[in-house]
Amino acid sequence: MLDKVLGAGRSIVRVDATLNFEKITREREIYDPASTVVRSEVRNEEVDPSTGGTTENSTTNYEINRTVEHIVGQTGGISTLSVSVFVDGHYEPAPGGEGEPTYTPLTEDELGQLRRIVQTAVGLNAMRGDQIEVVNMQFRQMEEPAGATPLTDWMGLVTEYGGKVLLVIMLVVMALSVRRTLGKLVTGGEATGGKAAVAAARAGTPARGAPAVAAEELEHFDGIPDLNDQVMGDIRDYAADNPERVAEVIQSWIREIDLSGNSREAVGN
Numbered sequence: 133m134l135d136k137v138l139g140a141g142r143s144i145v146r147v148d149a150t151l152n153f154e155k156i157t158r159e160r161e162i163y164d165p166a167s168t169v170v171r172s173e174v175r176n177e178e179v180d181p182s183t184g185g186t187t188e189n190s191t192t193n194y195e196i197n198r199t200v201e202h203i204v205g206q207t208g209g210i211s212t213l214s215v216s217v218f219v220d221g222h223y224e225p226a227p228g229g230e231g232e233p234t235y236t237p238l239t240e241d242e243l244g245q246l247r248r249i250v251q252t253a254v255g256l257n258a259m260r261g262d263q264i265e266v267v268n269m270q271f272r273q274m275e276e277p278a279g280a281t282p283l284t285d286w287m288g289l290v291t292e293y294g295g296k297v298l299l300v301i302m303l304v305v306m307a308l309s310v311r312r313t314l315g316k317l318v319t320g321g322e323a324t325g326g327k328a329a330v331a332a333a334r335a336g337t338p339a340r341g342a343p344a345v346a347a348e349e350l351e352h353f354d355g356i357p358d359l360n361d362q363v364m365g366d367i368r369d370y371a372a373d374n375p376e377r378v379a380e381v382i383q384s385w386i387r388e389i390d391l392s393g394n395s396r397e398a399v400g401n
Contacts, residue, residue: 142220156205167197
């Protein structure tokens with residue numbers, strides 16, 4: 133709230149709250165003598181034979197209005213609040229924009245307004261013994277080290293290039309997985325059936341006398357990571373926007389696999 137008025141980083145607020153975790157139960161009975169109701173009445177008459185006189189006695193019972201209250205104190209209520217507020221002053225730019233700005237402290241009226249705003253915001257209660265102190269003091273300006281990049285700049289870079297970097301990483305992971313798989317297929321085909329097996333594996337048909345290494349490897353292969361739809365969509369978009377680049381990458385994989393296969397064949401011969 134104070135940042136909206138004074139500016140970001142130009143106020144410091146600390147609140148010390150003392151809580152009461154005692155559970156207090158009170159019972160109170162209230163009687164109202166002015167509100168009475170006759171509950172019962174008994175009359176007795178006695179006649180004295182000797183004198184012939186009559187004696188009359190009456191007893192009247194009244195019901196007095198009574199109110200019984202059970203009061204249970206709230207657990208964890210606030211006992212006292214202590215609020216400390218530091219606020220910076222005003223800064224007037226130097227004439228011509230050269231030099232350090234001039235510091236001007238807040239006036240008493242401004243401090244009083246801030247004090248009343250904070251009192252209302254925290255719910256200060258003087259009857260409870262709450263205290264508040266608002267102090268105007270010039271803040272020390274922290275100088276950033278030379279060459280330091282603000283955090284906001286880093287966040288902007290991450291926001292702008294984070295998705296692209298993630299896409300490149302996923303492409304590299306897929307490239308390594310595909311290269312490793314194709315290398316295994318070529319190695320297995322040459323070891324069992326020579327060039328015919330390799331050619332058959334690339335063509336998708338088994339060669340005579342060569343086991344179906346490619347089909348089995350592809351059927352049980354699980355080296356390619358499981359990517360979600362969002363990442364796969366990004367990869368497809370990248371391939372659609374850069375078909376020449378993708379073709380160059382695939383051609384380089386094939387050349388490397390052919391070169392590695394020919395070198396192993398030459399060594400075997």
